[in-house]
Amino acid sequence: MTRDNINVSSVSCSATCYGTVFPISILEFSFDGLKKFINAKGCERKTIIGDQNKHIYYWDQNGFSNDDYLTLRVDHVPLFCGRTALHCYEDFMSSFAKKFEFLIGTVIEEISVGLGPSGVLKYPAHPFGDGRCKFPGIGEFQCYDKYMMDDLKMAARKEGKPQWEEKGPQKTGCYNSLPSEVPFFGEGEGSFLSDYGCFFLCRQPFQQVIKNRKC
Known part of the structure; x- marks a missing residue:
């Protein structure tokens, strides 16, 4: 059989x-x-x-x-x-x-x-299929669709930070950047360790992946 x-x-x-x-x-x-x-x-x-x-x-x-x-x-x-x-x-x-x-x-x-993506519960930062990203590039945040941005706005308002409503993280490089080349992944002002960096990573978009797993 x-x-x-x-x-x-x-x-x-x-x-x-x-x-x-x-x-x-x-x-x-x-x-x-x-x-x-x-x-x-x-x-x-x-x-x-x-x-x-x-x-x-x-x-x-x-x-x-x-x-x-x-x-x-x-x-x-x-x-x-x-x-x-x-x-x-x-x-x-x-x-x-x-x-x-x-x-x-x-x-x-x-x-x-x-x-x-590729059958794995992960964040889709590396769309290899169309050639945008090549290893060992870090990829890019995929959070700029209307629905993700609406979620970001609501989260920023709850935090009392209207200046965070209209933008994603800055100085994050591009698909084929290396981590060492990107200020957001460093330790200076505006990095993932800053107030905004912690807010963004805790609220968006990775928490959405965790919520999706529970669904």
Whole structure:
């Protein structure tokens, strides 16, 4: 009997098998017009949400999006025909389990669930796929989409720091910088040890990764 291992990924990545690279696209509900998933829910809207609203993806400081992964701030925002990203993920997994229940444990012997970029629960600072970042570059903060910035504004207001509302960390270098070249990762004024640096790293964006793991 043929046995299969299933990889369920909510992100875009490339898988390699016997030297051949197989691209895995992001789930259709965010990128490819919602198609049958949305039609089954009685929604006639067929626009490509990821093209219409690029802010569902992470943005870097220069306004370039990382289309491999949905920003964590849309987890609870009903952007997908009235549904949140978590609702879509939940229904996808439930539908898969129901459809293939009779095969699980026999033909399907293992199911791997990707938790983030490249299947790993991590911060998506290194979009290698389009050549922006090359090892050993430090990558960039991906926190400039509308929803992440709204979260930053609310956090700054709670801290009574209106001057922190409109900007991410400064002097953080670029994708291919080395840590030693970047003032933010040093010990001087404006570094990660400053009041703003501690505020940013404690509130955004890494705490969002931890919250996402709990979801």
